[in-house]
Amino acid sequence: MTQLVSARKGSLTPEIVKAAAREGAQSGLLLKEVAAGRAVVPANMNHKGLVPCAIGRAFTCKMNVNLGTSGLGSGLKKELKKLELAMQLGADAVMDLSTGGDLPKIRKEIIKRSTLPLGTVPIYEAIKRGGGAKGISRQLLLEVIEEQAEAGVDFMTIHAGLLRRHLPLAKGRVTGIVSRGGAAMAKWMELNNAENPFYEEFDRICAIFRKHDVTFSLGDGLRPGSLADACDTAQFAELDTLGELVKRSRAAGVQVMVEGPGHVPLDKVQMNMTRAAKVCRGAPFYVLGPLVTDIGAGYDHITAAIGGALAAWHGAAFLCYLTPKEHLGLPELEDVRQGIIASKIAAHAADIARGLPGAAERDLAMSKARYAFNWERQFELSLDPARARCMHHEGMAKNAGLKKKFCTMCGPDFCSMRVSRTLGRRVAA
Ligand code: SF4
Incomplete structure (x- = not known):
């Protein structure tokens, strides 16, 4: 039975459950969308080891x-x-x-x-x-x-x-x-x-x-x-x-x-x-x-x-x-x-x-990591961590650079986030 036929019968398949769970969506929503033809879960019965995904506007x-x-x-x-x-x-x-x-x-x-x-x-x-x-x-x-x-x-x-x-x-x-x-x-x-x-x-x-x-x-x-x-x-x-x-x-x-x-x-x-x-x-x-x-x-x-x-x-x-x-x-x-x-x-x-639930969460976490100069967290959150890490290390000593509260883009004196973090703080005479 195809995913579509199962969905029309209201019967959840393992593929629909897995595809919905993968992105934190309700399996009932995916079932409804597949039944209506607004989403598909491509999953050939003969493809062993497949991790299915939902393709549709609700996802x-x-x-x-x-x-x-x-x-x-x-x-x-x-x-x-x-x-x-x-x-x-x-x-x-x-x-x-x-x-x-x-x-x-x-x-x-x-x-x-x-x-x-x-x-x-x-x-x-x-x-x-x-x-x-x-x-x-x-x-x-x-x-x-x-x-x-x-x-x-x-x-x-x-x-x-x-x-x-x-x-x-x-x-x-x-x-x-x-x-x-x-x-x-x-x-x-x-x-x-x-x-x-x-x-x-x-x-x-x-x-x-x-x-x-x-x-x-x-x-x-x-x-x-x-x-x-x-x-x-x-x-x-x-x-x-x-x-x-x-x-x-x-x-x-x-x-x-x-x-x-x-x-x-x-x-x-x-x-x-x-x-x-x-x-x-x-x-x-x-x-x-x-x-x-x-x-x-x-x-x-x-x-x-x-x-x-x-x-x-x-x-x-x-x-x-x-x-x-x-x-x-x-x-x-x-x-x-x-x-x-x-x-x-x-x-x-x-x-x-499109305002999908949770879509901007990773962006917020990245912004917070940036403002905290948490370089490791920034690499982890980026889409291509290896490239982000490599670019940061160019011009900065690999390990020492991770502790710095600036990068080579502006340098310590012009780092706007570094300056911004001091705003409102009393400067000792
Ligand atoms: S130096 Fe410039 S680019 Fe680098 S962290 Fe500071 S504000 Fe951002």
């Missing part, structure tokens, strides 16, 4: 880390190190987007080690096995999906919303179709002069998902890849189909979330979130960024975090991190670290703005 905003090999770089060992780092830095989910090497073997190793929910994009493996978009058959797609579900994948990106009638709408775009799965599906439809097989086989995919309790992450194959293409008719036509698929997934007893844009200017982020929530009837919205400018190459973890914070404030429940390497190459370990922290800052900032 803290979650963030995902993409990892995986490409045909031109990396390997299993390197990607497993990224997974380890993601778990260490408190990521909420990972997606294996591998396109190079032995994909089933890579996925198996990642699932074995990942306590985080794992997502995949099955069309990548279908393209590899079919030798390109042309070689994909409906049977192959279903086989790949079934195999990945049996292997324990918790959520899958399924590009079922991009239809033949949408393709002409994307013709005049500056950056065309930037989703890898979306571009491959568009090519397949053109070559075969046929409708999107994910869409046509949707009921059979639902049956596979229901059997193993895999959560849909409905892919936005037409997400804008530039500010110029944001909010165009192609993007919103696909969104309408995604709304229809949300209804069908729920009717089949399968949990569903929806993927969102892409590149969106700051002033259009809120409108996108509101529209998606309405069209997709409150299904958790999972955004890639959004990037609020196109010129941040080398720093796109920042452009994405700006858009992510705003998106999460106004409706998104799940952020996909971006690294400084976005648009430029396959990320290395340090890029992954920077991407995770940037995304966690965005998610946390939104939780505070």
